[in-house]
Amino acid sequence: MTRPVTLSEPHFSQHTLNKYASLMAQGNGYLGLRASHEEDYTRQTRGMYLAGLYHRAGKGEINELVNLPDVVGMEIAINGEVFSLSREAWQRELDFASGELRRSVVWRTSNGTGYTIASRRFVSADQLPLIVLEITITPLDADASVLISTGIDATQTNHGRQHLDETQVRVFGQHLMQGIYTTQDGRSDVAISCCCKVSGDVQQCYTAKERRLLQHTSAQLHAGETVTLQKLVWIDWRDDRQAVLDEWGSASLRQLEMCAQQSYDQLLAVSTENWRQWWQKRRITVNGGEVHDQQALDYALYHLRIMTPAHDERSSIAAKGLTGEGYKGHVFWDTEVFLLPFHLFSDPTVARSLLRYRWHNLPGAQEKARAAAKKRRRNLPPLTFAPGCGKKWPRRRRNIIWWPISPGRLFNTGRPRGMKVSLRMKAWRYFWKLQSSGLAAR
Known part of the structure; x- marks a missing residue:
């Protein structure tokens, strides 16, 4: 098998920040991470999402996929000047073979001195709650004072709607940070644990202010010297609350500490091997034709994997996967029409999981x-679904339900023609596929 191709961002532009944040998103089906830059930009929308974690922000709203606290952001100051891109020499690419996002920049400050700033990160395909990031800074022609601030930023919202309350934030030892957050309805908890490892002679301190828990690292570098910061993040969430909060949080920290015993490259190698096995069974190779044909296929398969929650039949594939907040993160019946066939013929167990998601949510759909x-409409299933949306739509949206009835045409008639047939057909095809294997009885 030839190695899957890469997707490159041709140049930096603040007008395409969010476009490439979606196109180059990373994930593993358990969580999704937008390809936002480490540094802040006014138009940039950061995003990190957990499959199945929905919440209603307030009265009159509907359940939506929760945008989690950010762990990617870093403020980098060199000799007091905050790093920000404009037209520097630049390279940024997403490697489909490993799921790694890489960026290399040569940045010049206002006084003309140059610095190489390289970053890379991946969402582990082997350990689902794990994200690993690395950034290196090297002065090219002068000594420099470098300050890197990073941690857990819980000021993130869903376009202004806050879903999470800060339950506790703590620092453990010299390297570990943890924030535990609870949805405002008190039903779900999210634990975000971070470990920052820095090479060389550095000084560190911590701050916890205005929903931001940050580690500040300062270093004095000579020209040609490099400072490297590796950041490991472990993200757990629960909705059962079987364990005491502190015990549950401590368990997450232990998992993170075990991962922190390995280097970035060691963790990446394990994740890449997981990807290699996945690609070996599913990749389609185009012989001849344009290079873009192969890239388009690799791109589609890559996103099919990172958006599919194969680990949990209580979740399904949202309209935008785990790449953003479009359509509130709701699951449409398009999942069964367009995406289920791929899983049906490549991994029937995943197809079964997606169909069982519908079965689990039948009570809400029936309601x-x-x-x-009762409103003199036909007794039909709903167009979209998200946990907690079974009872009713908000008042201002209740009578505006758009149903697709043919390609390119939308009518608010409340009559989804073909929807029930489509879902039944996919269920039938699933059992037909498994009949010869003897698994259909399950």
Whole structure:
């Protein structure tokens, strides 16, 4: 098998920040991470999402996929000047073979001195809650004072709607940080644990202010010297609350500490091997034709993997996967029409999981259908679904339900033609596929 191709961002532009943040997003089906830059930009939308974690922000709203606290952001100051891109020499690419996002920049400050700033990160395909980041800074022609600030930024929202309350933030030892957050309805907890390892002679301190828990690292570098910061993040969430909060948080820290015993390259190698096995069974190779044909296929398969929650049949594939907040992160019946066939013929167990998601949510779908029938509409299943949306739509949206009835045409008639047939057909095809293997009885 030839190595899957890469996707490159041709040049830096603040007008395309969010476009490439979606196109070059990373994930593993458990969590999704937008390809935002480490440094802040006014138009940039950061995003990190967990499959199945939905919440209603307030009265009159509907459940939506929760945007988690940010762990990618870093403020880099060199000799007091904050790093920000404009037209520097630049290279940024997403490697489909390993899921690694890499960026290399030669940045010049206002006084003309140059610095190489390189970053790379990946979402582990082997250990689902793990994200690993690395950044290196090298002065090219002068000594420099470098300050890097990074940690857990819980000021992130869903376009202004806050879903998480800060339960506790703590620092453990010299390297570990943890923030535990609870959805405002008190039903779900999220634990975000970070470990920052820095090479060389550095000084460190911590701050916890305005929903930001940060580690500040300062270093004095000579020309040609390099400072490297590796950041490991472990993200757990629960909705059962079987364990005491402190015990649950401590368990997350222990998992992170075990990972921190390995280097970035060691963790990447394990994740890349997981990707290699996945590609070996599923990659389609184009012989001849344009290079873009192969890239398009690799791109599609890559995103199919990172958006599919193969680990949990209580979750399914949202309209934008785990790359953003479009459509509130709801699951449409398009999942069964367009995405299920790939899983049906490449891994039937994943197809079964996606179909069982519909089965788990039948009570909510039936309740919506009965509510629609009372208003003299046909007794039909809802167009979209997200946990917690079974009872009703917000008042201002209740009577505006758009149903696709043919390609390119949308009508708010409340009559989704072909929807029930599509779902039944996919279930039938699944059992037909498994009949010869003897698994259909399950």
